[in-house]
Amino acid sequence: MIDLTVNGQTHGIDADPDTPLLYVLREDLQLNAAKFGCGLGQCGACTVLVDGAPALACVIPIMLLAGKQITTLEGIGTLEDPAPIQQAFMEEQAAQCGFCIAGMMMRAQALLQANPRASDAEIRAHLQPNLCRCGTHLRILRAVHRAAALILSGHPAATHAAGASGQAGGAAGPDRHGSDGPSPAAPEDRLRPDDRDLSRHPQQRERPER
Amino acid sequence: MGASDRVFAQYTLNRGRLVRAGKLALQFCKAHSAMKLPKSGRILVGVLGSVALAVGACSLLAWREVLDPIEPPAAHDFDAASVRRGAQLAALGDCGPCHTRSQGEALAGGRPIATPFGTIFSTNITPDPQTGIGRWSRAAFRRAMREGVDREGRHLYPAFPYDHFTLVSDADDAALYAYLMTRRPIRAQAQENHLTFPMNVRWVVAAWKLWFFRQGPYQSDAAHDRQWNQGAYLANGLAHCGACHTPRNRFGAENPSQGFAGTETDGWYAYAIDSAAHARVRWDAKALNVYLHYGWHDQHGVALGPMAEVTAGLGDVPDGDRTAIAVYVASLMNPPRLPAAGKAPSGQASSGDGERIYTATCAQCHDGTRPLPFGGVQLELSTAVTGDSAINLVNVVLNGLRPSEGAAGPIMPGFASALTDTQLDALMSYLRMHFAGKAPWPAAIERVREARRRARD
Numbered sequence: 001m002i003d004l005t006v007n008g009q010t011h012g013i014d015a016d017p018d019t020p021l022l023y024v025l026r027e028d029l030q031l032n033a034a035k036f037g038c039g040l041g042q043c044g045a046c047t048v049l050v051d052g053a054p055a056l057a058c059v060i061p062i063m064l065l066a067g068k069q070i071t072t073l074e075g076i077g078t079l080e081d082p083a084p085i086q087q088a089f090m091e092e093q094a095a096q097c098g099f100c101i102a103g104m105m106m107r108a109q110a111l112l113q114a115n116p117r118a119s120d121a122e123i124r125a126h127l128q129p130n131l132c133r134c135g136t137h138l139r140i141l142r143a144v145h146r147a148a149a150l151i152l153s154g155h156p157a158a159t160h161a162a163g164a165s166g167q168a169g170g171a172a173g174p175d176r177h178g179s180d181g182p183s184p185a186a187p188e189d190r191l192r193p194d195d196r197d198l199s200r201h202p203q204q205r206e207r208p209e210r
Numbered sequence: 211m212g213a214s215d216r217v218f219a220q221y222t223l224n225r226g227r228l229v230r231a232g233k234l235a236l237q238f239c240k241a242h243s244a245m246k247l248p249k250s251g252r253i254l255v256g257v258l259g260s261v262a263l264a265v266g267a268c269s270l271l272a273w274r275e276v277l278d279p280i281e282p283p284a285a286h287d288f289d290a291a292s293v294r295r296g297a298q299l300a301a302l303g304d305c306g307p308c309h310t311r312s313q314g315e316a317l318a319g320g321r322p323i324a325t326p327f328g329t330i331f332s333t334n335i336t337p338d339p340q341t342g343i344g345r346w347s348r349a350a351f352r353r354a355m356r357e358g359v360d361r362e363g364r365h366l367y368p369a370f371p372y373d374h375f376t377l378v379s380d381a382d383d384a385a386l387y388a389y390l391m392t393r394r395p396i397r398a399q400a401q402e403n404h405l406t407f408p409m410n411v412r413w414v415v416a417a418w419k420l421w422f423f424r425q426g427p428y429q430s431d432a433a434h435d436r437q438w439n440q441g442a443y444l445a446n447g448l449a450h451c452g453a454c455h456t457p458r459n460r461f462g463a464e465n466p467s468q469g470f471a472g473t474e475t476d477g478w479y480a481y482a483i484d485s486a487a488h489a490r491v492r493w494d495a496k497a498l499n500v501y502l503h504y505g506w507h508d509q510h511g512v513a514l515g516p517m518a519e520v521t522a523g524l525g526d527v528p529d530g531d532r533t534a535i536a537v538y539v540a541s542l543m544n545p546p547r548l549p550a551a552g553k554a555p556s557g558q559a560s561s562g563d564g565e566r567i568y569t570a571t572c573a574q575c576h577d578g579t580r581p582l583p584f585g586g587v588q589l590e591l592s593t594a595v596t597g598d599s600a601i602n603l604v605n606v607v608l609n610g611l612r613p614s615e616g617a618a619g620p621i622m623p624g625f626a627s628a629l630t631d632t633q634l635d636a637l638m639s640y641l642r643m644h645f646a647g648k649a650p651w652p653a654a655i656e657r658v659r660e661a662r663r664r665a666r667d
Contacts, residue, residue, distance in 0.1 A: 018570040040575065041610075041623030053627035060628040061570035121313035128612065129623070 002062050007075030017063035022046045024062055033073035033102040044130030047103035048072050054110045073102045076109060085109050088147035096134035104130050108144045116151040272416035274363035279345035282337055288388035296389025299382055301523040303448040308332050318396040323369045324476055328405035330369040338395035351387045365415035376426035377447030422463035441538025444531060454480035477664050478515035479599040485544040490591050493543050498536035505619045511587040512611055512620050514602055522614035564640025567633060583620040590645040600651040604661045631658045
């Protein structure tokens, strides 16, 4: 029995200590955001956070994780109350098939938690380990910039969703919504000019309130 | 040529100026000996005079003329073949990685280079007339390469490895010049170096050169064939292998008696590539050529850290140049010191946690059926495990491996967030005992902490 702390809750896991974290997340805990892509730690679809840093759940056995804080996409926001990174990915319609997106969001989350003012170059370099077969990279980059702007403008995602009554989405981890930033940079300002002209989904026109 | 010969050669070079300075000094002394001064005054004059003489002599030795600026040449001033050859030579010389800052414009400089004396920032070598080398004549470029002096006559710090580039032939310098002068000019002012006194004084570099710098160009070794000589010319010259692989003395100069003996620089260990080279499977010219071309070899593993930048560049050079380097370097390596491949007897190396971590985490790639580049290298073949320093193994386990920008290559995920320092220490002890048949590295956990600190900075 190994105690794993996932999204703030501790679970006693009765599995072989060699079992990769991903199998436990998906099969024992029914947390299905992290995906099985290559199983070799080469594609990033299984990215989760361990103690706030990105980790590839498919190659990390649970024996290494006792006492560490594991955060999955389910732990940073809910459908009703999405985290800035989730809100931004929806607004930018950054998913095509969607298989890589949970991993992309988690890796981006790790960066923005540490540095919501990351430059475009830093974002590109940081996301380099995660692969996308559909080729939605430009939308993904826009979404990460948008999430950074949401974080810097102070939790607009929490007030954005009209239906949300404001309650936190259950098992939110300690890193919920990243850090507060004093400077309310408009999301548009974070986008590079040449990206703005690309066609957008109609939903894109709804700007988050600030 | 010994150090004293070099002093003499330098002296001869500046003889005219020295003679004039000497006559002036003599007149000064004669004039002052006639003056009636108290004893203390005479001592003071003597001391001041000596200091002035010493400073004067140093300045004269260090003095280099300013070469006239030119109108930046146009692209059509150079023939295409020269530019093409220059591009290959620039890849061989690894100009790009040092002269490009992280995420910056190619060749526009600004990359910090840590030295024991402070941080030096690489300069802009695009043909921008104001901030780059746009106003440098071919002669000025050749002087920088051959003598380590910039167009304005300032001595360059040997972080720019002119102690190697001095060997480059005039023809190759001309091709490099043609390549660099036809790049897109980028306006980027070089950052000020952060150096401590006295290293921030340029003429100190002139003194350094007297003792540690031997001017080229390369002299062919008649005992070897043309290919070997081409390899020696490239490896010791433009490719400046020794800049990382040769230990340096406390003045930052490569120690000629330890050429290619292996050393640690900036958080990575550059292994011995001389007769002390140790690999389970002997390196030969063919294996080296493959490794330099692709950045990995199935019986030797994957190029890490700065070497990955080198092999990314060497992928673009003609096979003849790369083969020549491989032939030359292979000739320096004797049979390996380690016994042939084979794991330590089981039982000897059981290390509890370390073995369990290896089996659960590493074995599926490193002990599987997929060869490189799709699987991991068998760890008994890896110099990172069998070598003298733990640092490369620490770096790669924590941060993983990524191919260089734009290059294809093996990928390994990093385990920085998954492994605690203690877990990684246990894993390394196991790998060391089981795959290298050696005692664990002393204080390996310190190297782990150090590598984590470096990754954060």
